[in-house]
Amino acid sequence: MNQEELNSKLSEIKDKLFAVESGKSRAGSDNRIYLSCESENSYAVNKFLFEDVPLRFVTATGVDSDDCFEVLYHYAYDQTSCVITLKAFIRDREKPSIESIAPFLPAAEWIEREIHDILGIEFNNHPDMRRLILADDWPEGVYPLRKDAKKPADRLDGEPPTRPMVQSQSPARRTVQLSKPVLPVGPFHPLQEEMEFFQLTVDGEIVTDIDMRISYNHRGIEKISESLQFDQVPLLVSRICGICSASHPLAYVQAVEEIADITPPERALYVRTIIAELERIHSHLLWVGLAGHFIGYDTVFMWAWKYREPVLDLLEEITGNRNNYGNLKVGGCREDVGDELQPKMLIELDKIEKKTEMLTKAVLDDPIIHARLKGVGVLSKEDAIQFAVTGPTARGSGVAIDVRRDDPYAAYADLDWNVITQPEGDVFAKAVVRLLEVLEAVKITKQAVKKLPGGPIATEVKEIPPGEGCGHAEAPRGETFHYVRSDGGNRPVRHKVRAPSYVNVPSFKASCIGGHIPDVTITLAAVDPCYSCTERMAVVDRDGSVLHNYDALLKLSREKTARISKELGAPELKMEDL
Amino acid sequence: MSWKIWSLKKSPWVFHVNTGACNNCDIEIVDLLTPKFDVERLGIKLVGSPRHADALLVTGGVTRQAAPRLREVYRQTPKPCVVFAIGACACDKGIFTTGYHMVGPVDKIIKEIDPNAIIAYVPGCPPKPEAIISGVVTALSVL
Numbered sequence: 001m002n003q004e005e006l007n008s009k010l011s012e013i014k015d016k017l018f019a020v021e022s023g024k025s026r027a028g029s030d031n032r033i034y035l036s037c038e039s040e041n042s043y044a045v046n047k048f049l050f051e052d053v054p055l056r057f058v059t060a061t062g063v064d065s066d067d068c069f070e071v072l073y074h075y076a077y078d079q080t081s082c083v084i085t086l087k088a089f090i091r092d093r094e095k096p097s098i099e100s101i102a103p104f105l106p107a108a109e110w111i112e113r114e115i116h117d118i119l120g121i122e123f124n125n126h127p128d129m130r131r132l133i134l135a136d137d138w139p140e141g142v143y144p145l146r147k148d149a150k151k152p153a154d155r156l157d158g159e160p161p162t163r164p165m166v167q168s169q170s171p172a173r174r175t176v177q178l179s180k181p182v183l184p185v186g187p188f189h190p191l192q193e194e195m196e197f198f199q200l201t202v203d204g205e206i207v208t209d210i211d212m213r214i215s216y217n218h219r220g221i222e223k224i225s226e227s228l229q230f231d232q233v234p235l236l237v238s239r240i241c242g243i244c245s246a247s248h249p250l251a252y253v254q255a256v257e258e259i260a261d262i263t264p265p266e267r268a269l270y271v272r273t274i275i276a277e278l279e280r281i282h283s284h285l286l287w288v289g290l291a292g293h294f295i296g297y298d299t300v301f302m303w304a305w306k307y308r309e310p311v312l313d314l315l316e317e318i319t320g321n322r323n324n325y326g327n328l329k330v331g332g333c334r335e336d337v338g339d340e341l342q343p344k345m346l347i348e349l350d351k352i353e354k355k356t357e358m359l360t361k362a363v364l365d366d367p368i369i370h371a372r373l374k375g376v377g378v379l380s381k382e383d384a385i386q387f388a389v390t391g392p393t394a395r396g397s398g399v400a401i402d403v404r405r406d407d408p409y410a411a412y413a414d415l416d417w418n419v420i421t422q423p424e425g426d427v428f429a430k431a432v433v434r435l436l437e438v439l440e441a442v443k444i445t446k447q448a449v450k451k452l453p454g455g456p457i458a459t460e461v462k463e464i465p466p467g468e469g470c471g472h473a474e475a476p477r478g479e480t481f482h483y484v485r486s487d488g489g490n491r492p493v494r495h496k497v498r499a500p501s502y503v504n505v506p507s508f509k510a511s512c513i514g515g516h517i518p519d520v521t522i523t524l525a526a527v528d529p530c531y532s533c534t535e536r537m538a539v540v541d542r543d544g545s546v547l548h549n550y551d552a553l554l555k556l557s558r559e560k561t562a563r564i565s566k567e568l569g570a571p572e573l574k575m576e577d578l
Numbered sequence: 579m580s581w582k583i584w585s586l587k588k589s590p591w592v593f594h595v596n597t598g599a600c601n602n603c604d605i606e607i608v609d610l611l612t613p614k615f616d617v618e619r620l621g622i623k624l625v626g627s628p629r630h631a632d633a634l635l636v637t638g639g640v641t642r643q644a645a646p647r648l649r650e651v652y653r654q655t656p657k658p659c660v661v662f663a664i665g666a667c668a669c670d671k672g673i674f675t676t677g678y679h680m681v682g683p684v685d686k687i688i689k690e691i692d693p694n695a696i697i698a699y700v701p702g703c704p705p706k707p708e709a710i711i712s713g714v715v716t717a718l719s720v721l
Contacts, residue, residue, distance in 0.1 A: 135643035135679065144678040154642070154681040215643040217598045220677035227676060236673055242602025242704065286605070289612075305612035323602045323704055 031407070032258070032470055033084045042071070042088035043099035049075055050105055055084060056401070057107045057388045058472075058481050059498035062115035064146045069096045069121055072496075073108075074470065074483065081407035083470045085483075090121065097122035107388035107503055118145040133218050144223055180208070198508070198524070205516045210508050225495040230256055230464050233492065234328050237482070240497060242323050243286065246272075246279040247475030248497065249328040251482040254409055254471030256330045259486050260464050268332035268457045272410040273448045275319065275327055276473070277441040281352065282311040283476035284434040284441075287528045288359065291431060294521045295372055296558030300363065307355045310348050317341060332458025337449070345449050353442045360435040371564040373428035376515065377523030380425055383510035391478020392437065393504045393527045396430035398423040403474040415447045427526040434528075464490070475500055477528050501527070518556040582658055586632050587718045589621025592662075593631035593655070597648050597684065598674075599638030602704035603665035607635055615707045622714070628652075633660040633714075639671035640682030648684070649691050660696045660717060661688055664710060666703040673703075696721070 037045050049055050055075035063070040069090040076083050090096045100123035102109040112123045113132035120143040123129065131138070139152050180201050197216070201209035221240055225233050234249035241248065250272060257264065264272075285308040292300025312322040319325035319335050327335050337345070363369055379389070384397035394401055402419045404412040420436045422429035466488040472481045478500030485494040504527040512523050596604055610617045611624060625631055628651045640648060652661070663684040666672035671683050681687070688695045700713035 135641070137646075138642065149678070151678045154645075216641060216647070217596075217638075218641055218643065218679050219598055219639070219674045220679040221674070224674065224677050239600045239602075239673055239703070242600045242605055245600075245602070302613055305609065306614060309609075309612075309614045322706060323605065324600075 031082045036087045039088045039090045039098045045086055046073055046101045057105055060111045061483050061496035062119040062121060063494050071098055078401050078406040097124055099124050100126035102126050106386055110506055119143050133215055135215055207512050207515050210512050222495055225492060229490050230330055235326055238324050238326060243283045244475040245324045246275045247473045247480045251471040251473040251480045253328050253330050255469035255482045255484040258469030259467040262331050264332045265456050265459055266453045267455045269411045270448050270452050271333045271337050271457060274337055274445055275325060277445040278311055278315055280441045280476045281438050282308045284438045287434055291525055294525050296561045314348055331461040336457045342449050349442050349446050356438045367568050368565045372561050374426055376427045376519045377511045377526055378426045379507055379511040387507040389504050389507050391500050392430055392433045395421045396433045397425035403472050403479050411448060415444050417444045427522055430526045477501055518560045521557050583721050586658060590632040591623050591625045591630055592633045592635050593625055593628045595634050595636045595651055597638040597644040598641035599667055603637035606704050606707050610707050628654045631655050633662060635662050635664050636668050636684045637664045639667035639674050639680050640684055640687050641679050642681050645681050645687050648687050652688055660698060662698050664700045665705055666701055669699045669701050
């Protein structure tokens with residue numbers, strides 16, 4: 001394609017985008033646009049889509065096609081519920097390469113590193129092409145998502161069973177970092193959740209740089225998915241993340257339903273809404289509890305987790321499991337919300353609402369929490385757009401995006417609810433967004449239970465025709481995006497998953513730098529990363545000896561709270577008050 | 579019974595190791611500490627360092643990147659200690675068996691460096707909090 005053709009095509013796209021009615025129906029593939037270009041043009045087209053249209057970058061997918069490699073850039077235009085996919089074809093299979101878009105789009109930095117890891121595609125002019133998703137000892141030149149890839153031996157030859165604790169890094173990088181004090185965070189932390197490694201460079205109390213290493217939790221789900229049948233995949237993707245175990249299958253089944261042009265029965269849509277919102281309630285309460293713990297309010301931790309239990313009991317009663325509900329399938333749901341359960345659900349939801357209101361009031365009226373969390377870990381609106389963050393992280397920075405409203409799925413279009421936003425972008429704003437969202441979620445669930453229509457909960461699905469589909473859903477942490485490609489067989493040929501934390505976590509580069517060390521725990525926790533790796537930190541000096549461990553840092557965070565509390569003249573808590 | 583084992587069974591302190599789990603088992607473990615289950619009343623306490631622990635609660639099927647770290651954590655734990663493989667993944671890699679980045683399961687990795695390790699299995703996806711408590715009690719009572 002020459003430049004003129006490209007230009008005319010792009011202006012067409014722009015017309016088309018703005019012409020799409022902002023009707024909020026799930027209009028099948030009407031609001032999915034697929035564009036193609038050669039790899040040489042992809043930089044210009046991407047720049048146009050991101051900067052001139054402008055679109056929100058979602059993710060990119062690398063595909064190993066038979067005769068070429070494809071890199072698919074997914075964008076969303078939230079005002080008209082469009083998902084735009086740009087396919088760039090790389091014809092050279094021997095030395096595949098493409099221009100990096102990370103220089104103008106920081107949100108693409110991680111995904112390009114990932115595609116480089118798993119498919120071996122070179123991204124020219126990428127600012128930081130280190131390994132991201134594969135282990136340190138993964139053999140060079142083995143690209144697991146290529147169709148002809150074989151699983152390598154579990155261990156490199158000659159590697160001893162235990163290795164020194166020092167993180168493996170290139171010697172050049174190590175000397176740069178060791179010239180300044182470095183604060184490693186992770187990879188293990190004792191209280192809960194997953195592994196993740198952060199490296200903070202500090203100047204006194206101030207954080208001057210942050211670097212992240214993931215891969216500890218990489219299980220290769222996209223590849224496993226290619227070996228499972230369409231109907232088995234929801235059970236796999238619900239185990240991507242235990243707390244998002246309704247959102248991932250929801251996004252996946254929507255993508256497959258888009259390929260096969262299936263409309264699930266209405267009752268199934270309502271059941272999906274109920275499960276997804278119950279999940280949001282327990283996930284947000286979980287976060288509130290942990291946030292309380294990180295700033296030294298263990299009472300909030302215990303309260304929030306206590307109030308979360310009835311939600312899990314309800315989920316168990318509906319689906320048979322407290323987590324990993326396994327309730328979604330292509331074409332509908334597996335388990336119904338029984339009619340006999342509905343009165344009980346309404347009673348329980350009322351109780352949850354009252355308790356959450358009490359908790360919200362206790363948190364929002366507390367002058368110490370105001371002083372401790374306001375102005376901490378600020379993510380500005382501009383940064384939020386640059387890093388393409390989603391969910392409460394975006395809404396806490398004043399970016400009003402919510403897939404439930406922007407591209408309605410399940411039964412959200414029929415129900416009355418609000419998108420919560422806060423303009424400040426600090427930790428407090430994110431806490432407010434989450435607490436108020438719990439109340440909204442209770443409201444949605446109650447309406448859905450009351451309006452639950454009759455009829456079956458699933459339609460029969462015979463075959464998945466060849467094609468491709470994009471499904472996204474609003475998980476508690478933000479937008480979950482799934483891209484599925486079918487060749488007409490009974491397994492997906494490519495299944496790409498983008499979890500919300502994948503874009504939210506890199507925004508630490510904007511929110512942590514310039515902050516104080518005692519604020520880091522809560523800032524890292526504020527985006528509710530699936531790996532809120534804030535436990536087990538250690539401050540290391542030049543020769544690698546540990547100066548502060550995690551407990552000391554948690555203590556620093558708590559002491560700051562206590563100091564503020566003293567300055568505000570708050571009464572000291574006595575035993576009689578409890 | 580050696581005095582070491584006898585003392586191990588009284589109020590075991592546990593260290594939680596995630597080796598590539600989906601977070602579910604981990605949440606259920608944290609759930610054990612909160613008011614509904616509250617295992618601290620039995621003297622079971624999550625600690626911040628493997629050097630303080632009597633038992634390791636290991637979740638996840640062990641990814642390639644996590645395996646050396648798991649060995650290191652096990653090496654740092656004072657012996658004797660009990661390794662609890664919590665959840666289907668930790669027991670046998672579960673649904674992720676065919677994954678290219680999985681090198682587990684937990685018992686294989688631990689036995690590479692200590693063939694005599696004490697390993698207890700709590701299956702389930704995720705095991706309910708009651709199941710985890712029951713698993714810990716059963717394992718300690720047969721020691």
